[in-house]
Structure formats: C-alpha cells, structure tokens
Amino acid sequence: MLTRIGASVVAMAVLGAVPAYAEFPAGYPADYQKIVDGAKKEGKVVVYSTTDTKAAGPLIQGFEALYPGVKVEYNDMNSTELYNRYISEQAAGGTSGDVVWSSSMDTALKLATDYAQEYASPEQGQLPKWAVWKERAYGTTYEPVVFIYNKRLIPQGDVPDSHAALAKLIASQTDKFKKKVTTYDIEKSGLGFMLSVQDFKADPNYFATLADVAKGGLAVQSSTGTMMERVSSGENLIGFNILGSYAEARAKTDPSLGIAYPKDYTLVLSRVSFISKEAANSNAAKLWLNYVLSEKGQSILANQADIPSIRNDIEGKNDIDGMTKMLGNALKPIPVDESLLEYLQPAKRLGIQAALEKKLNIKPGQTT
16 A cells, blocks of 8 residues: 655646655655655765675666665675774764665674664564664565585585585595685674674584584685685585575576575574664665665565565565575574674674684685
8 A cells, every 4th residue: 555645746746846746655654755855855875785786786776766866875895894994984973874784784783783873664564573673773684594516516415405414525525625615704704704603503513513514624705706606617616604695696597506505504694774873864864774675675675686585575485485485494584683792792702703713724814
C-alpha cells in the first residue's frame, strides 16, 4: 500500500508550484515529503562503503531515479580503510561520509557507538529484531559465509560440507594444498578478523580446525575479488570465509568457481549501516538508508546485485526465507549488538589475534 503526499495535485502540477505527488510505503510519516525536499536542497548523499561499486551500481541508479536531483557520492574502500578514514575525519572535524555501510560489522558498530545519529527508520518493522541496534545502526543484508573451490581441480567427492571436512581434506593432502588455500588477511581486513572471531565463538574446536586448515600454508588476501580470481585460475584451490553474495554473483559467469555452504554452521553477515551525527546531508542520508532497507531497495540488492535481502517479503529466493529453506538451522546470523565489540577491546583483540596468527603460522600481510 502506498501513501500519497500532497493535496490539489493536479492544480499544483499544472501551475508548476510543485511536482506531482510523491508516493511512499504505508507507515511512513505524514511529513516525509519534508525530508525529500530537504534532500533535494542538499543535492547529494556521501556514502562510505565496503560494498563493491559494481554491486552497488543498480541500487545507486534506482535511488537517483526515484529522487532526481539527489546524487550518490559513493566511496568504495576495504573495511580497514573505511574505519581509519572515517575516524580520522571525525577527529579532525572536517567533511566525511553522511552514511557508513560496512561489511565489517564489529568496527561499524564501534563507529556507531560514538558517531551514529539516532534515527527511527520507518522500515525497521520489516527487519529482524537482531538487525536493529538502538535505532542507530541497522543490518541491511543476509549473507551466508561460504567455501569456494576450483571445480576443475577439486573432485566433487572431495568438496567439503563442513569446517571439519575442510580441515580433514587439507590435512590429508598437504602436498596438494601447499600454499593453495586462501582466506582473509586478519591484519589488513577488518571483515576477516571479525569472521575469525565469530568462527571462534561458533566452533569449540575452532583452533584445532584452523591448525589443520593451515597445515599446507595459507595465501592471505584483503580482497574477496582477489581470492575468487586466484581460486578460479587454479593459483589457489580452495578458499574459506568468503562472502557468498560475491561468490554467487561471480559463479554465474565463471564455470571454474564452485561454492560450498557448510552444514555444521553457516555464519550470516549483515552489512551494518548508520547515519553520521554530523552528516552534512542528513535528509539525503535518511532517504538513502530507508531506500536500502525498503522493499524496492532490497529487491534490487537481492535480484540485481546478488546480495541476499534481510527482509522476508522479496520476490525470489534470495532473502531470509529463501536462505532458511536452503540451509535451515545451520544458519547463524551475527547480531548487530554489543557482542560485536568484545574482541575489539585491545587486550582481547591482541590475545586472539596472536593465537590466530600462531595457528595460521603466518606473519601479517604475508603468504606462508
């Protein structure tokens, strides 16, 4: 159902006083048009994001088509770059992003605790309760974390269906997998570190599993794209803790790339977004956040960008309902709450990072 904003529409449109009425989903505030008008005066929204520009492209185009005159200034960077840039800009008191949208859920929430504007999105009722933090930070996607492998070089019978099976496969064929296993560099990638922490929380045997996975040496990277490229080419054979959304998108046109969803547990990441307290374009930021969370925006993410929707009312299978039907109780969504901050405390972070690097037998930023 849509709510019409504005009266005497025909008369005003004919006179040129205002454009024809805007339409918003039911439940939006009666004065939402004021936010739209304010956004048009601002003229743009500045988004700091870890989502690839190519993946975000359809979303940006849809937003700019819906709100002509409001441009999206989109800044794509990795999670560590985003965190460092944003926090330094905030400290300096200069211009910065109006909206943060990051796959590194823990560092995004850390930023939100200090810098997020409280804003009750009219779309929050369509989200799981675990995806909304104090009306300041919002989970926006529902992305399983997967294994990838080279379909030409890994026999189908060897494809692992659990973390234990992955470890057993590699430990039993160390010569074959020597320096052929890839994952995130936990030093350079905030996302990589966060996923390792979540594995540690989910799997009581995590360090033993990790030691076996790393027996042949790891090729660590800070980019999902690089990992997929190297697995596809055969330079690496298998990868773990990969964002399934990016892998599924690439696999559509890459016959060499295989994807396996672990059945023991499948972490589910939700990209966290918030509006800056000091946003120069606060109205445009609200429009953007609401659009990303809306049925229209989520449909674009799910069906054009191949990023699963956090809603359950999206056409097709690429939303919470579709993922639940496919993976059931194996799904372990990472909640947007204070638990994300535990291992960002300096002592705990240093402790687990040292333990991870010992088990991985790597020096940060290097391939073993």
